[in-house]
Amino acid sequence: MLQLLTSPQIREADNYTIKNKPISSIDLMESASAAFVKAFMDEVPDRDTLISVYCGTGNNGGDGLAIARLLKEQAYDSISVKIMRFSPKESADFKINLDRLKLTGIPPSELSNATNLPKENASVIIDALIGSGLNKALEGDLQTLIKHLNKLKKKVIAVDVPSGFPTEGVIDSNATVLKAKLTITFQCPKINFFFPESAYATERFIVADIGLDEDYIQSQPGPWKLIEEKDLKGLIKIRKPFSHKGSYGHALIIAGNTRTMGAALLCADACLHSGAGLTTACIPEQGMPALNAYAPEVMTLPRSELTSEVNSGKFNSIAIGPGLGTNANATELVKQALDFNIPMLIDADALNILAGNPPLLNKLPEQTIICPHMKEFDRLFGTSANWWGRVALAQKKAKELSLIILLKNQYTFIALPEGDILINPTGNPAMAVGGMGDVLSGMIAAFLAQGYTAKESAILATYIHGKTGDILNQEMGMYIIPPGELTLLLPEMIQSFCEAS
Incomplete structure (x- = not known):
């Protein structure tokens, strides 16, 4: 049976893989982004699709930047990237992928607040705003942005987790979540995907193997296990x-x-x-x-x-x-x-x-x-x-x-x-x-x-x-x-x- 992990355990699995595989964190991010793109291409095979990638400034945003670059390499030429700088913080791997993105000719736009949001013409939105590990309800500019995007009724594909959705614990059906048609989640399903209340956050999910150490994952303690064929x-x-x-x-x-x-x-x-x-x-x-x-x-x-x-x-x-x-x-x-x-x-x-x-x-x-x-x-x-x-x-x-x-x-x-x-x-x-x-x-x-x-x-x-x-x-x-x-x-x-x- 597949051992399902909590958010802290997933972070530990990342760290263990980086230390023992060995692989750098930026290369692991590249592996995750490539796995996402492979699944995305099956879901959206038309290379002329207008795609907009919404990125935060943490590692989930770093995934989004890498995904945009890799999609460009696969001849998806109608890509825009929007970076939400609602916080001065940014992860090191986000910064590396931002520098790499600039070499592709995709000019990212940056927003510092959620007022006067630009018109969105894309038919597909890739959600790379917030990853797993959310421990409080969304508020402020991020909440305003997500409510705005939900009103657009676009096809949203989430990177790992829909923004605002908790990976385990009580699911508040009144919380603000960027509603996804599909979530491409990394390595193993998130525990809360199996709960009925998750239906308001994602219609479907698929799992993309990103190369984490499976023996380590299976060795982790916890009651949650997924039956496999x-x-x-x-x-x-x-x-x-x-x-x-x-x-x-x-x-x-x-x-x-x-x-x-x-x-x-x-x-x-x-x-x-x-x-x-x-x-x-x-x-x-x-x-x-x-x-x-x-x-x-x-x-x-x-x-x-x-x-x-x-x-x-x-x-x-x-x-x-x-x-x-x-x-x-x-x-x-x-x-x-x-x-x-x-x-x-x-x-x-x-x-x-x-x-x-x-x-x-x-x-x-x-x-x-x-x-x-x-x-x-x-x-x-x-x-x-x-x-x-x-x-x-x-x-x-x-x-x-x-x-x-x-x-x-x-x-x-x-x-x-x-x-x-x-x-x-x-x-x-x-x-x-x-x-x-x-x-x-x-x-x-x-x-x-x-x-x-x-x-x-x-x-x-x-x-x-x-x-x-x-x-x-x-x-x-x-x-x-x-x-x-x-x-x-x-x-x-x-x-x-x-x-x-």
Whole structure:
């Protein structure tokens, strides 16, 4: 997994690389600027595009000056450079790149205040005003400038971080930020890019490798880790000759109610398609004909026989909650499940039952996986003012209760009992459809049944679920992805990870 760094850690990684690679700071800046330009050329291939580079006088501004020079070398001839001298300070590398820029024939203009700002004719603005490490809200001339630029509705591409945006910590949605269409960030994603409030600052981000020491980055302490595709390679167990259905576990799905039987069907079908050798659905009797028609491979279990069947030892995992309802009968089912001492996933209505019966939270077996979306999480543990606070609370509760909390969003956060926060990068807005969470629950139940640990099951299911959605959206052009369509592609996607291992 990729270790994500705070701003102070990123500065230390810069310093370590400069000292040990060895490489001078100005050459590292040149490497970063070249990486930016390479990504920029893919985004803006038209060499006749009118480009305006806005630079501060620190190292982010130095990047901007180098970027302008390198773009000129790549035949982008319509470039203007505007330097904001709102402070007498300038970094040494900024000064070097300013001298280099003057040799290209690009005459930079300098502004000492934000009054009477010049007309902006460029269609693309490169934001190199402020880099990472911001520790206070913008004010004064810089705030005035950024508000002015935002009103122009230009395509803004930010260098490393949108100006005014904090790389970690609480994101103030009312703060002044230069709003970017794209951020080309250096070496690794900034932690706050994965929080929903970042959407007002940048629509997209891509990562440009600038040559920092990766071993040093990976050695740094901190809870924030990004799941990478390589983490799954070798994790999927290849099916062996002479294995049989009993080799791959038996999952039990406790789900469904009179009006919400579809959730149970989606969950059970996803469990089947994710590799459980046997899947049984404990659903209301009136739903059994629908299940037989939808997924005849899934067995059924009357609720009156639940305890005796579980106590027989035949099940290897349980998923409870999708479409279950929150009435007295559903509550009793949740209470029964907590006594079964089998690897368990709790989702949807079962979470709402826990929220309405707080003492039950302390009865959850260790390593239980819970999968709340934002509202379910807030009902369980209390409302948070922002997503930074919500994830911090998930981290705290995962430790306290020895749970794995899978907090769902576009970028899902997985809080582990040892304190780490794993961020899943896969998934897209086309998956924002009712029933998609039920599919995820069925997948987790399948991996648990096959003998994967709770942590492995959470990682595998979340990443593959999102990756499958990405393929349907990006490669097959599906604007909206029906959950059942995603389920059908799961066996092929899981197999692809076996082949890549």
